Amino acid sequence: MDLANTDPNNRDKWALITGASSGIGRALAYEFAAEGYHLFLTARNRQALEAVASDCAAKFTVQTQIHLADLTRHDEIDSLIRALSAAPLAFGVLVNNAGFGVKGTFLGTDLGQELGMVSVQVDAILKLTKAVAPGMVARKQGHILNVASVYSFAPVPYQTVYGACKSFLWSFSAALRAELNGTGVTVTVLCPGVTQTEFRARAGIPERNKSAGASPEDIARIAVRRTLRGDILIVPGLPNKLFVFMARHLPISVFHHFITLVNNLRGVNR
Numbered sequence: 198m199d200l201a202n203t204d205p206n207n208r209d210k211w212a213l214i215t216g217a218s219s220g221i222g223r224a225l226a227y228e229f230a231a232e233g234y235h236l237f238l239t240a241r242n243r244q245a246l247e248a249v250a251s252d253c254a255a256k257f258t259v260q261t262q263i264h265l266a267d268l269t270r271h272d273e274i275d276s277l278i279r280a281l282s283a284a285p286l287a288f289g290v291l292v293n294n295a296g297f298g299v300k301g302t303f304l305g306t307d308l309g310q311e312l313g314m315v316s317v318q319v320d321a322i323l324k325l326t327k328a329v330a331p332g333m334v335a336r337k338q339g340h341i342l343n344v345a346s347v348y349s350f351a352p353v354p355y356q357t358v359y360g361a362c363k364s365f366l367w368s369f370s371a372a373l374r375a376e377l378n379g380t381g382v383t384v385t386v387l388c389p390g391v392t393q394t395e396f397r398a399r400a401g402i403p404e405r406n407k408s409a410g411a412s413p414e415d416i417a418r419i420a421v422r423r424t425l426r427g428d429i430l431i432v433p434g435l436p437n438k439l440f441v442f443m444a445r446h447l448p449i450s451v452f453h454h455f456i457t458l459v460n461n462l463r464g465v466n467r
């Protein structure tokens with residue numbers, strides 16, 4: 198009998214979380230630790246990662262490991278994957294959360310930045326999933342949580358490549374979920390709307406209403422509960438659900454006007 202499959206408290210199970218140094222990723226680390234998962238956390242900011250790791254270890258009596266990696270760099274993605282196989286851990290959870298935005302007209306934005314974004318939000322996710330999912334399938338248990346966005350369903354003028362990365366993630370995740378059906382491994386896509394993290398400040402995206410958006414803690418609480426339940430798609434909050442509904446049902450020419458209007462009203466396109 199595979200004891201890892203029957204442990205109700207997730208003892209000896211690890212959660213690998215990218216982008217765990219701030220925002221939604223940090224909040225997810227606390228929630229998975231509260232569920233009894235040991236934490237393998239990665240990002241670039243050592244001080245912030247160490248603070249999350251030591252706080253979770255103290256509060257929830259879990260083990261923690263950190264690994265610094267800049268996921269815009271393929272050599273650093275590969276060294277992260279080598280570190281995972283050097284200390285083989287039973288990953289019960291993989292969270293692909295790290296991400297950042299690039300704002301501006303496609304003809305005006307920096308290609309290097311956008312390729313870096315594709316590396317973080319596409320390449321790293323593919324490589325980590327290929328590295329971690331086979332062990333989950335072998336143990337007949339696991340949860341993959343991919344942090345996308347309401348923009349997964351909407352072409353986004355002035356954030357064209359960001360929106361495209363998030364659409365890729367939804368399509369990839371939904372297809373992978375179907376392939377893994379019956380293996381005991383689930384794939385869940387979290388599609389938050391505006392959330393109060395460092396994301397917009399880092400991307401230089403202004404927002405007229407500074408207090409708009411959900412807290413990362415609320416998003417993480419919902420996400421962990423529903424990921425462990427094996428849901429496929431999480432869109433937290435009624436306004437975000439309405440946005441996704443319109444994105445999926447309105448003709449694209451109409452939706453383009455709608456999203457441009459909404460983002461103009463928010464002050465996002467300035």
Ligand SMILES: NC(=O)c1ccc[n+]([C@@H]2O[C@H](COP(=O)([O-])OP(=O)(O)OC[C@H]3O[C@@H](n4cnc5c(N)ncnc54)[C@H](OP(=O)(O)O)[C@@H]3O)[C@@H](O)[C@H]2O)c1
Nearest residue numbers: 216218219220221240241242268295296391392394395396
């Ligand atoms: N906030 C929102 O309104 C919102 C809405 C929808 C979706 N999302 C998505 O939510 C996810 C988390 O973002 P957040 O809102 O929590 O923003 P955040 O506070 O800026 O956190 C982003 C995380 O990603 C990590 N990261 C960024 N660039 C990285 C790189 N090159 N290499 C490795 N790690 C990197 C950061 O860590 P280091 O800087 O330490 O490397 C940080 O831990 C992203 O995928 C984002 O697209 C956010």
